[in-house]
Amino acid sequence: MTQNRFTPETTRLDDAARAGWLYYVAGNTQDEIARKLGVSRQSAQRLVAMAVSERLVKVRLDHPIGRCMDLGAALRDRFGLLVAEVAPSDPAAPDLLTGIAIAAAAHLERVLKSPDRRIVSLGTGRNLRAMVEQLPTMACPQHVVVSRLGNMMEDGSATPYNATIRLAERIGAPHYPYPLPVLARDAAELAAMQAQQAARNTIDLCARADLSLVGIGQMDMTAPLHVDGFLSVPEMEQLHRAGAVGEITSWVYDDRGQVIDCDFNRRVASAPLPRGTDRPVIAVALGQAKLPAIRAALIGGLINGLVTSEATAERLLD
Amino acid sequence: MTQNRFTPETTRLDDAARAGWLYYVAGNTQDEIARKLGVSRQSAQRLVAMAVSERLVKVRLDHPIGRCMDLGAALRDRFGLLVAEVAPSDPAAPDLLTGIAIAAAAHLERVLKSPDRRIVSLGTGRNLRAMVEQLPTMACPQHVVVSRLGNMMEDGSATPYNATIRLAERIGAPHYPYPLPVLARDAAELAAMQAQQAARNTIDLCARADLSLVGIGQMDMTAPLHVDGFLSVPEMEQLHRAGAVGEITSWVYDDRGQVIDCDFNRRVASAPLPRGTDRPVIAVALGQAKLPAIRAALIGGLINGLVTSEATAERLLD
DNA sequence: CCATCGGTAGGGCAAATGCCCAATCGCCAA
DNA sequence: TTGGCGATTGGGCATTTGCCCTACCGATGG
Structure with a gap:
């Protein structure tokens, strides 16, 4: 200074x-x-x-707006969630992600305030990235941040919106980037990759995570997987035919929230999604486009927590 | 809704x-x-x-300065100060004076930018000297710099850390060094000295100063008054017994911030400390050793402004 | 039934704010 | 040293905001 x-x-x-x-x-x-x-x-x-x-000033609304609380309670009740946070929507810009970013950051902050070691695993996506930006800088060397999936493309370049590194920097915690690419070429290569010690370690950390925060990807032409170049149009059409409606950390699932048994998923190198755990696995997602994907993830129990917007919560409960 | x-x-x-x-x-x-x-x-x-x-919106400032501003506001509030500037502490070197020197210099600079004539009176000490060193050279012939106390020892030699001359040089303003030694031999000699026209002029300027900046001296074995040879060990022990915890421009005071009625103070030739003025009398001081002295000066209203470090501010507010 | 009263809505206006643009400053390369 | 260029500054102005004041609304009591 x-x-x-x-x-x-x-x-x-x-x-x-x-x-x-x-x-x-x-x-x-x-x-x-x-x-x-x-x-x-x-x-x-x-x-x-x-x-x-420069995001030096962080504004937080410290009042549970009745309607959002009601919606959150309804979501928890309907889908058996551990956590459901609903942020107010601006009717004119219902998909603004600042609101859910702040709500998710507040939740994450509460966990990070623990003096005991916590393992936090993160997916990718701009929602998570925005969440991290809303987090104040804290000194949390006792925690561990781990990524649930790779950020390398096949050519070795990195995808943007890396929330893991940013979070680790911000809270001064050790972090484990995911040591594999997003996709393997085939199942055999994947098996070989996952046999590596570093990969086994990281996947194990993800399985033991005390809190997991993930994004949800839709499966239309604006799909993050497609936009980021992991999924060609023919591949996506094929997945559509197999019933794909969404993906979480690249795991593609159908409208019942079942991860589809298909070639693509056999190549996904991400950490497996925890199932039936009592530790929060929270999706941070909103918007009309993601609605079917969010609904399916809730129905299938792929997640047990959700941070979303008022407008999205209303539609989910319809 | x-x-x-x-x-x-x-x-x-x-x-x-x-x-x-x-x-x-x-x-x-x-x-x-x-x-x-x-x-x-x-x-x-x-x-x-x-x-x-209703305090529904909570604003947080995610920057080290934010904490300093909070501490400053708390100091102003607690002790009824006109000015309280808190500079960030380096945890590894909490007593480094560069920080408060810069903060104090910034404050002084704002006053000096005034096109109207300002009388600035200064004490001595290395904090003030460091402050002046942090001041950019400016052309301020409209202002006046005056010293609140002598820098001559009894043998006529000068003490180091003379901030007044340096400041006057730096801003090109006329200056009034204090025309008396730090201490008279006794009350009678002091009265004779203060009867001189030059002394009366200077003391009058000090009383009318628009801004006064002083250091605060602790009263242990590292006391500036002792180190600079104005106070022998027996004298200091005597002052200790009388309750001395600190001094400002050689005026020794107790833990309630009352200038002690004692032989030593009857020999002090410095300009009287302004009391209950609405013009800033700001101490520039930090450090564990000076803590009781700073606290007493604040409690007793010897000063109405403080520039200090984050660490010191925290301890003052305990 | 009406008078009163506490509180809220909306008109109006001065102050505060956000932002465009021209002028200036500082820096770097020639 | 000079010229050019990008960044920063401060003037000016349209918009936004804060607040005073009056009118209105509904409740309460006579």
């Missing part, structure tokens, strides 16, 4: 933090902030805006 | 929460919220205000 006072962006962020504090915590006007910091009003405005855009 | 008003106050808080969510999380304007909730713009404004006043 003191030694790199000459790096402009650090000082600037500091000032942004100060401005953000004066604005949001102390309730100063931007004019007052400008005077106190010795800058112009416009600069103060920029600093406040920067504090927001 | 808003029309079942079975319990008005619950529904109202719900709406407030929803409005707060739409405003702070979804980033809607109050007009949009009004349309979405089917109320007038003014009502939406009231709902958002209620969400804030």
Whole structure:
């Protein structure tokens, strides 16, 4: 802090933090902030805006909105869930992920506050990534973060939205990236991969995870698996014919929430989904497009927790 | 969703929460919220205000500065201070003075930016000296810098850490060194000294200072007064017995922040400490050793401003 | 039945805010 | 040293927000 006072962006962020504090915590006007910091009003405005855009200020709504609580209770009841959090929807932008990101982050934060060691396993996807961005920086060296699936494509490049690394950085915990690619070429190669010690370790950690957070992928043309290049159009059509409606950490399942017995799933290198566990396996998902996938995952018991939006919760309960 | 008003106050808080969510999380304007909730713009404004006043929205600042600002606010509140700046501590070197030097320099700089004449009075000590070193060179011929105490020892030699001269050089302002030694031989000599016109002028300037910056000295074996040779071991033991815990510009005070009525203080030639003024009298001090001295000065109202470190601020608030 | 009263809604306006744009500053390469 | 270029600054202005004030609504009591 003191030694790199000459790096402009650090000082600037500091000032942004100060401005953000004066604005949001102390309730100063931007004019007052400008005077106190010795800058112009416009600069103060920029600093406040920067504090927001750099995610230094985190706003949390500490009131269970009755309707969302009701929906959450209904979801827990209907689908036998351990956890169901419902965040308010903006009617005009019902698929905004900030809301569920904050709700999921609040839940994760509660687990991370434990002084005892917790194993947290994560999937991928922008919902999880957004969740991690909403998490405050904490010092949690006692916990372990592990990825449930690879982020390497076949050519060795990495997919974006890696939540695991980001979370581990943010909370200062040791982390285990998944040491295999997303897909093997065939079942034989997969078996060989999974025989490696590192893979066995990681898969074992995933099986023992105290909390698992995953995304849910739909199986239409906007499917994450397709967009990220893991699934060609012919392959997807084939999966459709086999009844695929969604996927969790690449495991493709049908409308009853059964993982489909097919060539694709035999190539999936991700950690197996825990079944019938009493430890939370929570999906963070929302949106019309994912509705059938979420519903199927709930019916089939692929997950025992859900963080979603008000609008999605309503449709799930229809 | 808003029309079942079975319990008005619950529904109202719900709406407030929803409005707060739409405003702070979804980033809607109050007009949009009004349309979405089917109320007038003014009502939406009231709902958002209620969400804030009912503490439904919680803002957190995810930056080390945030904690410092909180501590500063707590110090101002607890001790009724005009100014309280808290600089982040490096846990490995909590007593490093670079941090508070920068913070104090930033505060001083804001005052110096004024186009109107300001009288700045300074104490001595390495904290103030470090502060001046952190100040950028500015051209401030409109201001006046005056020392609150002498820097001559009885033999006429000068003490180190003279902040006044250095500050005046750096900002190109006229300055008034203190025209008396630190200590007179006795009360009679002191009275004679203070009768001189130059002394009267300087003391008057100190009394009218728009900003005063002082250090705080502890009263153990590492006491600045002792190290610099103004206080022999027997004298210090005597002061200890009289309850001395600290000194500001050589005025020795007890644990309630009362300047002690004793021989030593009757020889102190420094300008009197301003009492109950609305102009800032700010101490720049940190460290475990100075803790009792700082606390007593705050309690007794010897100062109305403090620049300190995070670690020291925490201990002061215990 | 009406008068009163506490509280809420909405008009209006001043203050605060967000943002575009031209001017300036600082930096780097020539 | 100079010229160019990107970043930053502050002016100006439209929009948004906070708040005062009056009107209205429903409840309560006479």
